[in-house]
Amino acid sequence: MTPALLLVLVFMVYPTLNVFIMSLYKWGGLSRNKTFVGLNNFRILLTDQNFIKSFQNTIMIIVLVTIITISIALIFASILVREKVKGQNFFRIVFYIPNILSVVVISSIFSAIYDPSMGLLNGLLRMFVGEDFVNIQWLGNQKIVLYAIIIAMIWQAVGYYMVMYMASMSSIPIHLYEAAELEGANRITQFFTITLPLVWDTIRTTLTFYVISSINLSFLFVKVMTSGGPDGSSNVILNYMYNQAYTNSSYGYGMSIGVTIFLFSFILSMTVNRVTKRDIYQY
Amino acid sequence: MKEKIRKINIYRIFIYAALGSLAVTIIVPVLWVFMASLKDNSEFYGNPWKLPEGLKFSNFLEAIEIANMGEYFMTSVIVTALALLILLVVAVPCAYVLARFQFRGSRILMSFFHAGIFINVNYIVVPIFLMLLDWDIALRANSGLGFFLDNKFVLALVYAATAIPFTIYLLSNYFRTIPKDFEEAASVDGASHFRTMVSIMIPMAKPSIVTVILFNFLAFWNEYIIALTLMPNSTKTLPVGLINLMQSQRGAANYGPMYAGLVLVMLPTLILYILVQKKLTEGMTVGGVKG
Numbered sequence: 001m002t003p004a005l006l007l008v009l010v011f012m013v014y015p016t017l018n019v020f021i022m023s024l025y026k027w028g029g030l031s032r033n034k035t036f037v038g039l040n041n042f043r044i045l046l047t048d049q050n051f052i053k054s055f056q057n058t059i060m061i062i063v064l065v066t067i068i069t070i071s072i073a074l075i076f077a078s079i080l081v082r083e084k085v086k087g088q089n090f091f092r093i094v095f096y097i098p099n100i101l102s103v104v105v106i107s108s109i110f111s112a113i114y115d116p117s118m119g120l121l122n123g124l125l126r127m128f129v130g131e132d133f134v135n136i137q138w139l140g141n142q143k144i145v146l147y148a149i150i151i152a153m154i155w156q157a158v159g160y161y162m163v164m165y166m167a168s169m170s171s172i173p174i175h176l177y178e179a180a181e182l183e184g185a186n187r188i189t190q191f192f193t194i195t196l197p198l199v200w201d202t203i204r205t206t207l208t209f210y211v212i213s214s215i216n217l218s219f220l221f222v223k224v225m226t227s228g229g230p231d232g233s234s235n236v237i238l239n240y241m242y243n244q245a246y247t248n249s250s251y252g253y254g255m256s257i258g259v260t261i262f263l264f265s266f267i268l269s270m271t272v273n274r275v276t277k278r279d280i281y282q283y
Numbered sequence: 284m285k286e287k288i289r290k291i292n293i294y295r296i297f298i299y300a301a302l303g304s305l306a307v308t309i310i311v312p313v314l315w316v317f318m319a320s321l322k323d324n325s326e327f328y329g330n331p332w333k334l335p336e337g338l339k340f341s342n343f344l345e346a347i348e349i350a351n352m353g354e355y356f357m358t359s360v361i362v363t364a365l366a367l368l369i370l371l372v373v374a375v376p377c378a379y380v381l382a383r384f385q386f387r388g389s390r391i392l393m394s395f396f397h398a399g400i401f402i403n404v405n406y407i408v409v410p411i412f413l414m415l416l417d418w419d420i421a422l423r424a425n426s427g428l429g430f431f432l433d434n435k436f437v438l439a440l441v442y443a444a445t446a447i448p449f450t451i452y453l454l455s456n457y458f459r460t461i462p463k464d465f466e467e468a469a470s471v472d473g474a475s476h477f478r479t480m481v482s483i484m485i486p487m488a489k490p491s492i493v494t495v496i497l498f499n500f501l502a503f504w505n506e507y508i509i510a511l512t513l514m515p516n517s518t519k520t521l522p523v524g525l526i527n528l529m530q531s532q533r534g535a536a537n538y539g540p541m542y543a544g545l546v547l548v549m550l551p552t553l554i555l556y557i558l559v560q561k562k563l564t565e566g567m568t569v570g571g572v573k574g
Contacts, residue, residue, distance in 0.1 A: 003377075004373045004374055004447050005392070007444040007447060008396070008444060008447050008448060010444070013399075014414070018407075019406060019407060019410055072305075076302070076305065085299075094306045095305065095309060096560070096563070097310075097556070098309060100552050100553070102504070102506075104525060105525075105545060108525065108526075109545070112315075112542075118328070118538070120312070120315060123331040123332050126330075127330075155309070158305075212403070220507060220508065242408075262406060
């Protein structure tokens with residue numbers, strides 16, 4: 001009892017309070033002089049171009065990863081649950097594999113895929129286009145790099161959410177689909193009028209997961225794959241915070257970024273939750 | 284009628300094509316890493332889709348011995364095992380007490396641990412680092428030796444601490460579903476609370492404890508950012524060592540050992556997954572958020 005409480009207090013609660021308090025200070029992290037500056041750190045944030053860029057990138061990642069992953073996961077979950085597919089178990093096992101791999105491993109694999117001269121992706125394109133194919137710098141081009149990271153994140157997430165939706169879908173009674181079939185509704189109509197409304201509650205729960213995990217995982221992906229480059233174009237918010245607080249020794253400033261993103265994720269989750277509220281269908 | 288059968292067939296072909304292509308996009312990159320780990324360095328300059336010409340197992344030897352991946356592997360084993368041990372020893376009794384006994388403040392404690400689930404380590408890793416650094420500085424002033432950074436035990440302790448809230452949430456929910464009759468029978472027979480917990484409750488809660496071990500094994504084994512921050516010097520866990528290896532080998536254009544290192548990191552999790560995949564995908568509905 002006491003040890004658990006103590007561990008959580010020392011290694012979780014105290015550091016968390018520290019984040020909030022230190023966001024009001026100007027402090028390098030290592031020196032002894034801390035100056036209380038009130039909300040000044042937050043004022044600087046508003047005009048910090050790098051902060052704004054990484055905030056935009058984070059929002060872009062949240063939106064795209066959520067929409068694309070949800071669509072793919074729902075489609076495949078409903079195929080695996082509804083259709084009599086041979087090897088259903090095999091597909092479920094394979095789709096879940098990315099979820100057990102370390103993000104470090106996945107990022108490394110995708111670095112290998114995106115490698116300009118030795119990568120799998122350019123190698124594949126070269127086989128189709130021919131030898132005059134010009135290598136694409138997937139992670140070196142400012143316009144492409146963010147999408148490259150987003151694809152890696154989707155690859156990682158699809159299986160996890162698919163298994164979750166499968167669990168929810170398999171509890172829908174078959175007779176609803178049979179009735180719809182008699183009425184002449186095709187698969188797509190069935191999906192939108194039966195499946196989707198009945199798993200809506202699960203989808204809502206996962207929306208919060210998407211917000212939180214996109215913010216957190218994008219940090220790890222970016223850190224390993226590009227460390228924010230080229231030229232800060234793939235920086236995300238937690239990576240920027242880590243760099244400011246740890247590498248750049250602007251600890252207080254870094255913590256104010258942490259507070260901002262924490263409040264942002266909290267408010268976003270609440271809003272999403274509110275907006276998606278529907279009456280739950282009973283069956 | 285014929286028209287309809289053809290339509291169904293096209294639909295089924297489409298389904299298998301979709302399933303197949305998703306499976307391929309997941310399997311191929313993973314298999315390719317295994318292949319690349321056996322390639323000779325010169326092969327990396329050719330077509331990346333070619334199969335390896337020979338099986339160069341010396342890549343693994345090089346990764347383990349020269350790049351220290353063997354040592355990092357042991358570090359990871361020790362840290363993961365220690366963290367799991369600490370987590371279970373600390374969290375199981377706590378969850379049991381919270382699930383079964385009402386006392387002053389037990390409600391508050393429960394919601395305190397619940398709130399802890401929402402604290403994410405990515406936000407607090409630098410504050411933890413500075414706290415340990417502070418302790419080290421204080422300790423050095425007295426004894427001349429640092430203790431808290433680059434320490435496997437401290438890293439395991441931090442891992443365990445960050446996993447406590449969710450573990451307690453999961454276990455205490457499970458304990459509540461176990462009927463009280465067993466404990467009553469035990470206390471009639473004169474067993475102490477501790478004895479009841481060890482010989483009755485823990486065996487009965489085995490499924491949920493196994494889930495906790497599986498998920499946290501994966502979490503601790505795969506963890507990167509805490510290990511990177513709290514072990515700034517030569518002691519490293521496998522994922523941190525891997526990134527180190529990737530950077531140095533890419534600079535030295537020595538690719539085989541790099542992929543051998545990658546295989547070393549993911550092989551244990553893959554083997555575990557193959558053994559217990561059913562438990563994992565069933566348990567994950569209670570598994571919560573990743574990351």
